[in-house]
Amino acid sequence: MRMDTVIMGGGLSGLACGISLAKRGKRVTIVASGQSTMFFNGGSMELLGCVNDKTVENPLEAIASLPESHPYHKVGVDRIASIAERVKLLFSDSGIDMTGSANANHWRITPMGIAKPAWLTLNDHLRIDDLNQLPAKRLALMCIRGYFDQPNSMLAEGLRNLGFEVDMIEFTTDDITALRRSPSEMRATSLAKHLVSNNALQRIADQFNNLAENADMVLMPSVFGQSDSSDFQTLQARTNKPLRLVATLPPSVAGMRMMKQLRHYFKMLGGTYLMGDTALSGTFDGDRLTSITTAKLADMPLKADNFVLATGSFISRGLKADFERVYEPILGVDVDADADPEQWTRFGVLQPQAYFGYGVATDNQLRCLKQGKPIQNLRAIGSVLSGHDAVKMGDGTGVSLLTAIAAADQIRENK
């Protein structure tokens, strides 16, 4: 099997890169384990949220001041704005409706009611453009009886701190009561799976219309829409008040939906998505990677002109650490990480942790290094890259998307 490009990793960055290449007629295969950190996504993309403990208002402006080692510099600071626009297009082409701007962060609302800076937020989720001009005065926070993955008391308090008036209103319907008999069904994904029929949605809308009379916006946990936003739209059409969703603890229905939509679009463009497979090793010829083997295609190496490493950070096993060292487990390419394990972490769970910044080393073309020398046809994108911090800088999804598009461009330009 010979492809133009093989992408190791089917998360956000792998799919964005795959779509970008497939759209231009390239034959692309994605090897995907099926797991993704999008399962913890809050319905938003972040470009850059925080630099040196300061909240970023204009990401485009702030990106220029980032250290040279940050992946955005490998994208090219002057190209960020145009690539960011192409990401928005990629989402809308995939059927994902998001709003936001690269030169002005807005605020997303976390499951704990904290406002965090964001670049793009799903249109059905609560978004605040200006903290001094809230989109509603009085919110009805609808809490599903027996659903504990929305920390209701914290969410309500957080929203009040932002200046909303909040009524916490518990509700249930016959459908939800039936689900509750099995405690394991009270998770976002199960609710999303079961609350789909017109009747079930009507019963929820009836509750809202009865209980949320005094509010000017109805807020509820993001437990709708496994495949698209039609369930939400049905519910909104039957609810008298504007309706918004708010992110829950994992699993994230919105994140899983976005992944499904991107996957669908990638396949529509002719891409091959090997779900449930993992890259195991690669064969090099000088400064080129010639093929990789995967767990399921052990006897059939995947050959390609170009390869992309989009395997994610430690959490996704794109990076591994043992007692003594940090390494990249598939191809053994160079990593940027402290040699002394004492430096990887520090006490204080909410303190910045050095390991978040670890990742594979690349040249200014995002090409992976092996023993210090660039592999000409192997690029790394997304969370496997060193030099950024998804948690403390709020740049995780942005790095995934922008490096994905930049790598796709470089692959095409090199031809």
Place this chain on the structure above:
Amino acid sequence: MVTTDIYKKEYDVIIVGGGATGAGTARDCALRGLSVLLVERNDYSTGATGRNHGLMHSGARYAVTDGESASECISENMILRRIARHCVEETDGLFITLPEDDLQYQQTFVEACQRAGIRADVIDPDEARRIEPAVNPELIGAVRVPDAAIDPFRLTVANLLDARLHGADTLNYHEVEGLVISQGHVEGVKLFNKLEGTHVEVRGRVVVNAAGIWGQRIAQQAGINISMFPARGALLIFGHRVNNMVINRCRKPANADILVPDDTVCVIGTTSDRIPIETVDDMRVTREEVDVLLKEGIKIAPSLATTRIIRAYAGVRPLVASDNDPSGRSISRGIVCLDHAKRDGLEGFITITGGKMMTYRLMGEIATNAVCAKLGNTAPCVTASQPLPGSEPDAPDQKDATKRYSFGQRAAIGRHGSLAARIEKDNDIDNALVCECEGVTVGEIKYAVHQLHVHNLVNLRRRTRVGMGTCQGKLCSCRAASLMGEFNGNVKAAQEDLAAFLDERWKGMRPVAWGDTLREAQLTSMIYEGLCGLDMAVNMEGKEDVQ
């Protein structure tokens, strides 16, 4: 009872220390009709009680080196199987000989066990491999002994509950700042209420110092010197239970030679190092300790090499110094009861120390005997025969296949025995699961908050095992924090509590933060910081460690 009413009372006996020994002494005193107050500076079982293997020794480990301790152990072992059966899992134990060990020692070992009254059956290595598949298959010898697993948190709470049922008062988060002494008599304690920030004095006719390693400081407050030997031991918890039986090395006691199955996980330990008394509050585990534990652990059960380590922790044994043994291994684990009237001329003050979690009941009995002698009380000790609450003869059995229990109910019965009946299950929400790994329901959390002195998530973990399982509180800690915020109406405090809980977990994870443990840490950060923004909601600086 309201705390301020407690302050006004005058007690027969005030017990300092809420570990197993203090709780056992409080129970014994209460059962003999004394009026009792127990005070603990942190949460119950935060000291050595909550920082050991959870091993119910048969005594075999001490048979060769310390016959007296061995005899005490086997006798208490048999008692605990009766009175605390909801805290005990009867696993039995193996003492294995590996090719690097001297098989001759097995003979010495078995003879010593027999002298101490401990059943010790030499079994064929094949048989050992059959009954305990996790054991190192290269073993050349094995002896089966009546070791078992015990939950020290549950055991301590059961003793406290029974003490309270018999009229005792107990206060956690009350630190002893000094003793009230008048004309050579101790007449009470000066307390600092850490939750309220207030200082009070409470009167008592006798004060029992059951503060473990911290007992040296308590005694110092009365101008008395007890020379403790702080022997620190570090342990590792693995992400699932690889073994069904306790596995020991059959050799002279050394580092990391016991692997104990505890509920859903297993624990390897311990190291043993003498540490300066000033450092007994620093429970952070070092990389060197982890290295030793892992290397030796793999020899006992090779599958540990590929099992995720979920956390590391350490405790300090309150041994009483007698010679210059640098490791403390040859010091007797025997019980020391000091009547300071005889020893130091100070009336009304008793120290109970040394010993082990295993012999807490006997220590309680000895201390209570000393108290009763002072107060002229002649009631006999009944703690060896009267079951603890939760372990009554008619207590439900979680393994009873004829009963239809839900997962949560079954888990609750395992944890609380007959007391599980007190858990609310009036409506569909009480049965809802908060912690899936350990099967903790909303009702059980309510019960713990309202009846088991739970002030924060770390307390809750000790009472119910919320967050103790494989996932280490990834989602359930947030669910529980939010519920507690609703119960007590203080959301800000609930968030700070959640952050403190995660921080406490991280302390145990950081020394083993590689492999899957590092993945788990990253996942936790992505959820609580990245997704939720908890780091933006709370300020941890200057906060005292949660206990």
